[in-house]
Amino acid sequence: MLKRTFLGRVVLAGVMALSLAGNALAADSQVAVFAGGCFWSTQKAFDHVKGVTNTRAGFMGGSVKSPSYDDVVRGGTGHVEAVEVTYDPDKVSYQQLLDTFWHSTDPTNPRGVICDLGDNYRTAVFTFSDAQYNTAVASKQAVGKQLNKPIYTLVVKSTQTGLPFYPAEAYHQHYWQTHSDHYDRYVIGCGRPGALKKLWGDQAPKY
Template identity: 40%
Template structure:
């Protein structure tokens, strides 16, 4: 049995490992979604002309890990108060979005977002958007499994503010 989830939380390189290392995850694919151009390239998405956001598509076994658990993992990788990018990655192609494929995913995502807002953990509003899933286009091969292929560059990306933010805001959870 398998299901899918799509999350955008800044650079897709940094969004793979936290999910890829969890039991029940079959595959994490870096790609682009939410835009109006079919089969965009990295350069097109980076030009801010396609409307796409860098995202990860997660294929998972719902008997091992639930969608709700994936949403919780997602929050812990992002700054949910920053609508126009994540950490050093700025612009609409890095915005935080939970892309939902059906009403069940929407209910789970909305409830989780509300619980985060109600927790008053952050001094600013929770601005991560929840949107209907649109076609997902896998990124070029060099962007897949980046943390495995380029560990030093991946570590530099993580040190661009994400790792520090996670430690400060999520480690105590």
């Protein structure tokens, strides 16, 4: 289970919002937020999806305003590492985004994802409409049946005015591209490709 700080402030309060003011969306764009462990890898997964127009690595789910990466890693903020995905629903469906999310993470571990363990690495799907929420819940149930394992990913209704998504420092944005050598060493050291292949088989990311 997620820590009480995350459960109490996110699930029971149910007060989440869209991203920071000043980032207006195109009229035909929608937003989704996914927490899949290390946001470097989650962002990479969505950067490869056609129809996704923008991604931002950041933090969501806690009560601390404008946290730094160090704040979140130290713990106690209630935030998890997450990625905000802006997408064109005429080119990619929310279900397709969910498929990308599931196959790029391990939702079966209540303590984190593969080598990244801790409160800030818990998995979650933050939804911004009833349609997103219902689709995410049904998708989670389908994944549980497919893997025949408990799925610990939290599906959160984030439609009320409240705590926003906070983007991480510029240094972390698209880290897999801007710091590719370090990112590749991290992925290999973590054993992420092998772990995802074992869990998802041919559905695991191939990039």
